[in-house]
Amino acid sequence: MMVMATSTVRCNPPASPLLCDQPRHCHPGCAYDIGLRVLSAISRAQDGRGADTLLVNAVYRHLGAQRAEDLIRWARSHQSIHQRVSGVASLARLVLDCASRGDSVADALLRHAVGELLRAIKAVVAKLGLDRSRQPFNLVLAGPMLSDGTLFMQYLLEALKDGVPTADVIYPLGDAAEAAAWLALWLLNPRNPTPPLRRGL
Template identity: 30%
Template structure:
C-alpha cells in the first residue's frame, strides 16, 4: 500500500444554495471522507461567510484524511456564479496564493454534469429550487438554456411547482379554480385552518422561494392521490424541463447524453418519470452525487485520467460514505 507521501490527493467541492459538500480521494479514486457545510452560493450569501465555509471544509477533509493541503494535487471548487468575473476574483483572492496551479473552479453545473458523464461532454438538466440546462460539447463549447431565476424563469423547478400549487389552492378557495387535494395537504403542512392563513407563512418567510420549493413535495403527494390538478402541474413541469433539454441539444448540434440533476430529478419523482417517458434524447441518471462529480473535475483538470477503474472506485467508495 502506498504511503501518503507517494499518493496523489484530490479535493472536490460542490457548492449549493442550501448546503455545501466536500470530498477527498486518492489517485485510484478511493474516497476517504465527505464533509458537509453551510450554503456557499456567493450570489445569495456574503462572501466572507462563503469563504469561511469553503476553507473550513478543505481543512476538515484534509484532517480526516490525515494529510496536509500541500499534498493535494488538485482542488476543484464548483460554485454558483463562478463563471462571473466578480465571483472568480473573490475565489482567486481567497485561494490562488496558497494553491496556485493546483486550484480549479467553475460553475456548480460542472459537478452535476460530471456525476453522470465522468468528465465527458454532455448536457446537465437541473431541476431543484430553480431550473437550467447546460451543455459542454466535445470541443469545449458551452451553452445554457434557462436558469433566469424565479422572477423570469425556473420553469419546471421545485419553486415553480410549489408556486403554482399554492396559487391553485387560493384560486380554489376564491371559487375561481377547481377543488383540489392540494388544499388539504397545504393546510396540514402549514398547520393552518384556512387558505387565507397561508399568506402569512409564505410572504412572511425569510426565504419564500425556498419555502415554495419545499411545497413542491405536496404536488407529488396530491398527484399520487390521483388529483387532476396536481397531475396537470406535473405534466407542465416535465414538458418545460424537456423543452430546456431539447433547446440545449439544438444549440450543441451533437448527440450528447442528458444528465438529470437537482432535487426534483435526483429522486424517483413523478416529474422525473414523466421526463423519462417524454424524452427523445438519451438520459443518464447519475449513480453518484455531484460532490463525486467535483472530484472527477479536480482529477481531470489536474491532468489525472479518470478511467473505468478509477470511476468504479469513486462510485463504490463515494456511495458507501454517502450512506453513512
C-alpha cells in the same frame, strides 16, 4: 458528450421578497416555479376559479395552516429571499404525492414542469449541435424532483424518448450539488474522473 439537467431552485429574485411572486423570476419547471403554481392552484380552488384539489389539504398540513390567512402570514414571514425561495420550493414535493393519488390539478402541474424541463434540455442540445449530429450522448438528471421512480421521472423519461431520442439517461449516485461539482472538474480537465453515475434508460 455529457449534458446535465437539474430540478434544483435557480432563481434570480428581485430586491423585495414581496415582489418575488411570479414565475418569471425563476427558471420555469424548477421546484420554486412548481411551488408558486401550487399556491396559485390553491387560491383558485378556494375562491371557485379553479378545480378542487388535494393540494389544499396537503399544503395546509405541510405548513400547519388552518385557513387562507395563515398562508398569507406564512408567505410574509420569510426574513430573506433565500428563505422564501426554499419555503415555496418545498411545496413541490407535495405535488408528487397528490398526483400519485390521482389529483388532476397536481398531475397538470407535473406535466407542465416536465414540458418546461424538456424545452430547456432541447435548447441546450441544440446549442451544442447534438440534435444535428444524431450521436448518442449522456444526459445526467439530478435534483429533488428527479428521483428515480417518481411520477415526475416517469413523465420526463416518456417525453425524452420522443423529444430527445439520442439522450442516454444516467443518474449521479450523490446529490445534485455533488454531481455538479464533479462535472465541473471533469469539464475543466477531461482526464479527471467523471462523477459516480448509474445508467437509467
